[in-house]
Amino acid sequence: MRHPRFVIPLLLLTLIGCAVEESPVQTAAPDLPPSLFLTSPPANARSVAEVKESAALGDEVVIAGQLVGNRQIFVEGAATFILGDHSIEACHPEEGCDTPWDACCTPITERRALSATIQVVGEDGKPLRTSLKGRGALSELKQVVVVGKVSQRSEGVFVVDASGIFVAGGDS
Amino acid sequence: MRGLPFDYATRNLGRSPGRLAGALVGSTLVTLLVIASASFIRGMGASLDPPAGNSNVIFLGAGSEESVERSEIRMQAADVVGTISGLRTRLGQPFISPEVHIGLAVRTDPAVPEGRLTPLRGVRPSAFLVHSEVQITEGRAPVAGANELLVGGLVSGQLGVPDARLGLGEVLHIDGREWRIVGRMRAPRTVIDAEIWIPLTDLQVIAQRDNLSCVIATLVPGEADITDAEILAAQRLDLELAVMTESEYYATLSRFYAPVRAMVLATALLVALGGILGGLNTMVAAFASRVREVGTLQVIGYPRRAIILSFLQESWIISSCGALVAGALGWAVLDGVAVRFSMGAFGLIVDAPVLAIGVGAGLGLGLLGALPPTIHCLRLPVGQALKS
Amino acid sequence: MIGIECRALTKKFMKGETTITPLDSLDLVIEPGSFLALMGPSGSGKTTLLNLIAGIDRPTSGELLVDGLDIAHLSRSRLARWRAEKVGYIFQLYHLVPVLTAYENVELPLLIHPLSRKERHARVQRALELAGIADRHDHYPRQLSGGQEQRVAIARAIVADPPLLLADEPTGDLDRESSTAILKLLRKLSEDLGKTLLVVTHDIATTDYAQATLHLEKGRLVTEPGEEQRHA
Structure with missing residues (x-):
């Protein structure tokens, strides 16, 4: 049997409860490379599916796709996003998906097979600690072309370290 | 100017033992139900909170x-x-x-x-x-x-x-x-x-x-x-x-699970409302039988606020007793009791805040239940009250 | 001692669509210290007059001065305070509080005043003795006879020493023997304590004890030939 504690919190606290926030890693948000966002589309772009099929680790690639295929396209707090192949269809409002870009009507395994991870890394080879969302007009469902190098390549894993990003319809 | 003696309130409670028992049981039940609801919400909330400092x-x-x-x-x-x-x-x-x-x-x-x-x-x-x-x-x-x-x-x-x-x-x-x-x-x-x-x-x-x-x-x-x-x-x-x-x-x-909690909260409010109505009913009956006495007290020179205070004392004595009994019962019986729900079970929590809510609600009900019949009773002109 | 003056005192109220006038332009002067019986048939306005004088009810028009004060215009709370100091009221059915003993019933009016416990005790004791009921001080109303209850009620009315005593059919519910005892007690209070006493009654025996008797009919005083509307 517990004894009542004679510290009386407010009823609201009782009902709502209080979540303990995780203490964030203390890192100042770094700047993105100035030349990251391209003003014209690079030549010789290939689709995500084609590039994933043929590119090897360390290859320079020009990869065209759409920000689609996952509920969370951008990693909050890091320069990483998921690029989907053009063949992944965004959801129509009447299909009842949480977001249009999660493409929930396409099986997740299929979506993931047609997706690549794009990241902008620092000197340490790790993604920069700043979100790309909203930068250079990047947002969900945008068509983009990424220039970069394949940094991770294994069964199901395909990561490109981007050196240039062109956002169609962007105003960079 | 002083008020009616506290004795007057306490002895009036004994006028109708049946009514007193009913009021006590009602007040205890209402408070207990409020405590149960609050302990449910608190227990469920606590079980869905990660441990403090969790990383x-x-x-x-x-x-x-x-x-x-x-x-x-x-x-x-x-x-x-x-x-x-x-x-x-x-x-x-x-x-x-x-x-x-x-x-x-x-x-x-x-x-x-x-x-x-x-x-x-x-x-x-x-x-x-x-x-x-x-x-x-x-x-x-x-x-x-x-x-x-x-x-x-x-x-x-x-x-x-x-x-x-x-x-x-x-x-x-x-x-x-x-x-x-x-x-x-x-x-x-x-x-x-x-x-x-x-x-x-x-x-x-x-x-x-x-x-x-x-x-x-x-x-x-x-x-x-x-x-x-x-x-x-x-x-x-x-x-x-x-x-x-x-x-x-x-x-x-x-x-x-917010809708479940909202439902429990709504149930608790309905129970409390039922308690208020039940309390009103009991108090109306109790006070209506004393309309003439209220008139007499006014003729003697007691101001209306002294009479209201005395009637509220009566109601508060009942609701305090009910709240105390319910608080003790809730603490002894409900605390830690497992409640099954879809994802498993959680323990009811009857701690200081829950007891404070329950007892506070019980006392509040005592006040709300007594005030309208008291005012209704005092609204009658003294001359008419004496004849009733 | 307290005097009462009514000038064109009128009380009207509506019953359905009919206007009832229990008091109709009543002029009356009651001298301080007098003991008056107020008689008349049912509905003649006796109790209405008593209630107006006690400040329980308010007149529709006219003036009502009690001890020179126009009580018709006092606020409800001031009227309650005024009653606590000036008026002792005796009811036909005693109206004792059933959960309090005789002593506690008598003590009730004193609790309004800032008196010490000792002082209250002395006053209650004296009132009980004056009313001849001191030996029953620890009895509850249900343990007393009608006459004894009325004595307690009288003790309650006089305990705060109000200069004005008003009684509404104080013997109406008593047997002859008890009635006589109560009337004697009232006269004694009037004579010994100098209270102004107004008794509404149907009991003709009351007139033997009162200094004067007023007759009300249809809300007006019925004056005997040669009698002034100034009493005692």
Whole structure:
């Protein structure tokens, strides 16, 4: 049997409860490379599916796709996003998906097979600690072309370290 | 100018013992129901709060963020999560807990055809590192391949059996086999308290699955954070992972159960409203029989506020007694009682805030229940009151 | 001692669509210290007059001065305070509080005033003795006879030493023997304590004890030939 504690919190606290926030890693948000966002589309772009099929680790690639295929396209707090192949269809409002870009009507395994991870890394080879969302007009469902190098390549894993990003319809 | 003596209020209570008993029982019941509702909401809320200072992240199957029981991820995910730098370790052992969560029918008596759906968690020993709030109070952790179980403190309530029935050495029946209880654990005010823990591989065999529900890892604050976990999930598209802090996960669960809490709150309000109406009825009857006396007191020279105060004293004596009895009953009987609900069970919490809410509501009802009939009673002109 | 003056005192109220006038332009002067019986048939306005004088009810028009104060215009709370100091009221059915003893019933009016417990005790004791009921001080109303209850009620009316005593049919519910005892007690109070006493009654025997008798009919005083409308 517990004894009542004679510290009386407010009823609201009782009902709502209080979540303990995780203490964030203390890192100042770094700047993105100035030349990251391209003003014209690079030549010789290939689709995500084609590039994933043929590119090897360390290859320079020009990869065209759409920000689609996952509920969370951008990693909050890091320069990483998921690029989907053009063949992944965004959801129509009447299909009842949480977001249009999660493409929930396409099986997740299929979506993931047609997706690549794009990241902008620092000197340490790790993604920069700043979100790309909203930068250079990047947002969900945008068509983009990424220039970069394949940094991770294994069964199901395909990561490109981007050196240039062109956002169609962007105003960079 | 002074008021009516307190004695006047107390002795008036004895005028009609039947009515007094009814009012006392009513007031006790209303307060008890408010306490029960508040302890339900508090208990449920507490069980859905992660332990304070928690820096765990939980990797689930993408698309199953709302329910770990629906989630499925590959076994390989546990090793991949181990690549995050900044994970907490102890003696070289990283704080990574691959787990299977599943609700299965558990029987205490093999003759009974249907068991009770109980949350089972398949774990490895590292689970005790990640879930530091879990304390083994008796016995030991179960060993894989030996048909052994570790049982939470609220499981007896969940299964509807006396706690002694789940003592060390006792047997439970799961999936047509006998499982021996080798340990008892407590993780007060968490969902774990209502769970049965079983070695991961044993549960995978029972559930005929070779994957996991989730992987939970503990980060070292300042060295890694949720972003590192999210980067990993984004890079390992093959694993189809979603990641969130354990706090976020419980907040999601909490939001999911918000309608249940709202319903309980609404029920409590309806009960309170019923209590007010019942109180009004009792008080109207009690005071109506004393209209002439109220007139007499006014003729003697008592101002109306003195009479109102005295009548409120009467009502407050009843509601205070009811609230005290209900508070004591609630504390003695309800505190810690297991309540079953879809995801397992949680314990009712009757602590100082809950008691304060219940007793406060009881006293408030006493006031609200008495004021209108008192005012109604005093509205009558004195001359008419004397003739009534 | 307290005097009462009514000038064109009128009380009207509506009953359905009919206007009832229990008191109709009543002029009356009651001298301080007098003991008056107020008689008349039912509905003649006796109790209405008593209630107006006690400040329980308010007149529709006219003036009512009690001890020179126009009580018709006092607020409800000031009227309550005024009653506590000036008026002792005796009811036909005693109206004792059933959960209090005789002593406690008598003590009730004193609790309004800032008196010490000792002082209250002395006053209650004296009132009980004056009313001849001191030996029953610890009895509850249900343990007393009608006459004894009325004595307690009288003790309650006089305990705060109000200069004006009003009684509404104080013997109406009593047998002859008890009635006589109560009337004697009232006269004694009037004579010994100098209270102004107005008794509404149907009991003709009351006139033997009162200094004068007023007759009301249809809300007006019925004056005997040669009699002034100035009393005692």
